[in-house]
Amino acid sequence: GENVEQHPSTxxxxxxxxxxxxxxxxxxxxxxxxxxxxxxxxxxxxxxxxRSNVGEKKDQxxxxxxxxxAKHFSLHITETQPEDSAVYFCAAPRGGGNKLTFGxxxxxxxxx
Amino acid sequence: DTAVxxxxxxxxxxxxxxxxxxxxQNLGHDTMYWYKQDSKKxxxxxxxxxxxxxxxxxxxPNRFSPKSPDKAHLNLHINSLELGDSAVYFCASSQALNxxxxxxxxxxxxxx
Numbered sequence: 001g002e003n004v005e006q007h008p009s010t011x012x013x014x015x016x017x018x019x020x021x022x023x024x025x026x027x028x029x030x031x032x033x034x035x036x037x038x039x040x041x042x043x044x045x046x047x048x049x050x051r052s053n054v055g056e057k058k059d060q061x062x063x064x065x066x067x068x069x070a071k072h073f074s075l076h077i078t079e080t081q082p083e084d085s086a087v088y089f090c091a092a093p094r095g096g097g098n099k100l101t102f103g104x105x106x107x108x109x110x111x112x
Numbered sequence: 113d114t115a116v117x118x119x120x121x122x123x124x125x126x127x128x129x130x131x132x133x134x135x136x137q138n139l140g141h142d143t144m145y146w147y148k149q150d151s152k153k154x155x156x157x158x159x160x161x162x163x164x165x166x167x168x169x170x171x172x173p174n175r176f177s178p179k180s181p182d183k184a185h186l187n188l189h190i191n192s193l194e195l196g197d198s199a200v201y202f203c204a205s206s207q208a209l210n211x212x213x214x215x216x217x218x219x220x221x222x223x224x
Binding site for chain 2: 031032034038042043044045046049087089093099100101102104105
């Protein structure tokens with residue numbers, strides 16, 4: 001199928017710990033992999049994205065890694081803070097690159 | 113200045129009615145989208161337009177009809193509203209396909 005699977009669905013960490021969210025896609029033609037953060041009652045906002053010509057991208061405490069062979073990509077958040085608490089969505093294009101399909105979301109809770 | 117603005121923010125109406133949601137972007141983007149986010153937070157693409165032309169039309173009931181009068185606007189008209197249409201509808205825009213998408217604040221549609 002042309003799905004994007006995302007795990008875990010919920011993730012609870014202590015402040016200062018790291019959080020990792022993983023996604024798997026099925027369309028081998030996919031070449032763009034964004035991550036969105038959605039706070040409660042707010043709109044999704046892009047936090048980082050990666051293209052298929054690189055294996056890793058980092059922006060301060062956030063990094064994304066991509067394994068094209070295994071069709072996996074992951075979001076890594078280090079030194080988590082309470083304001084990181086939100087729902088995170090991965091996404092990957094399918095159908096020849098036209099349709100961005102979102103994962104099912106991960107509810108991240110950073111506890112004090 | 114709000115980059116992607118959609119109106120109304122809340123819409124409460126009765127089953128069987130017809131309603132419209134409007135979306136405007138001032139980012140100069142060529143591509144616009146409509147997404148539906150249900151109560152489980154799943155984000156699903158409904159339609160996408162590129163320069164006023166429909167390029168993505170997911171499996172959506174034909175009660176839903178998008179209209180793009182120009183590339184800065186993408187409106188969504190819904191006929192004969194049903195209980196299952198209750199959701200948050202997000203408009204988004206991007207420079208092109210597989211580019212970062214900017215989301216509006218959402219329209220929360222509740223069907224009584």
